[in-house]
Amino acid sequence: MKRNRLTGTITTILNWMVGRSPRTYGIFYFLLMPAYAVAYWLFPGLLGAKHNFQECLYFSIVTATTLGFGDIAPESDVGRLMSASEAVLGILSIGLFLNAITGARLDMVRELDEEKNRMLFREAQRSKLDGHFRVLFPSIQRFKAFAIQVSRPVTDKTGEYNPEFTLNDMRDMYSPSQATSRFDSQPAIIGYFRCLEELTAELCDMVKQVDLRCFPDIEHYSLMLVSEIASFDQAGSILSASYSTTDSTISAKDMAERLRDYDGDYSFDGSEVLDSYIELFFQIKIIMGLLPQLERAIEREIAKLKPV
Numbered sequence: 001m002k003r004n005r006l007t008g009t010i011t012t013i014l015n016w017m018v019g020r021s022p023r024t025y026g027i028f029y030f031l032l033m034p035a036y037a038v039a040y041w042l043f044p045g046l047l048g049a050k051h052n053f054q055e056c057l058y059f060s061i062v063t064a065t066t067l068g069f070g071d072i073a074p075e076s077d078v079g080r081l082m083s084a085s086e087a088v089l090g091i092l093s094i095g096l097f098l099n100a101i102t103g104a105r106l107d108m109v110r111e112l113d114e115e116k117n118r119m120l121f122r123e124a125q126r127s128k129l130d131g132h133f134r135v136l137f138p139s140i141q142r143f144k145a146f147a148i149q150v151s152r153p154v155t156d157k158t159g160e161y162n163p164e165f166t167l168n169d170m171r172d173m174y175s176p177s178q179a180t181s182r183f184d185s186q187p188a189i190i191g192y193f194r195c196l197e198e199l200t201a202e203l204c205d206m207v208k209q210v211d212l213r214c215f216p217d218i219e220h221y222s223l224m225l226v227s228e229i230a231s232f233d234q235a236g237s238i239l240s241a242s243y244s245t246t247d248s249t250i251s252a253k254d255m256a257e258r259l260r261d262y263d264g265d266y267s268f269d270g271s272e273v274l275d276s277y278i279e280l281f282f283q284i285k286i287i288m289g290l291l292p293q294l295e296r297a298i299e300r301e302i303a304k305l306k307p308v
Helices: 002-017 022-042 053-064 077-150 188-209 216-230 235-243 252-261 275-302
Strands: none
Touching: 022 053, 022 077, 053 077, 077 188, 077 275, 188 216, 188 235, 216 275, 235 252, 235 275
């Protein structure tokens, strides 16, 4: 029992001593010498003769640094044990001090290397982001062009997106597109969904191939956009009106009139024919609000690219 208790005490002391900072070992070492000097001074029998405090401090320093000049020496057994313990503690604390300095130096070098690797990795991801944005940017512009056409009547010649547009403003979505693109002979809503599909593909490629964890803002806006687009499942019902040829299907003309005359609220009840258009209305507002924020976030990061 006593042996186990002694072993536990020694283990506790060693655990406390190992892993401390260089400052701790340095303070311990320099406090060790005056502490032993006080003991030698208070108990003169340890050195076999009466010495003043300066002489006791001198002997303590010589012992702790293991110089051992021999001009003062302990004459009692207790004094020899005391001086031996001081020498051991002095050697041990100096060794731990030097080891702690080496460990701190290695930690600093390792941290610098890790930071350098993080910077190189981030720069590589920023370069990949630049490449993806060169492809993504035209898709964003094409989508915006069709979103503007879908969300404003043909009588509005401003060509600018109006964030305050209403459901009534979407009445001409089935009119031929006015955009200069491969979809210009088809209804604007068809171009809208095809450009949305292209935009989604580019966004997904960027999310998969660029580690956006390096760019939290870009990751946030990209995932919000992908989530918003994926949650919309009304494209089929909206496009069916543009392809309808029978009286059993609501035609594009009928929907245009309903959109023009609609004066209800913008809530969903699960049965209203216009529910899918209300959902489209909110989708356009959300996506057109997020895209500029995504563009600005990407442009900020690309601006930090170091010249090759």
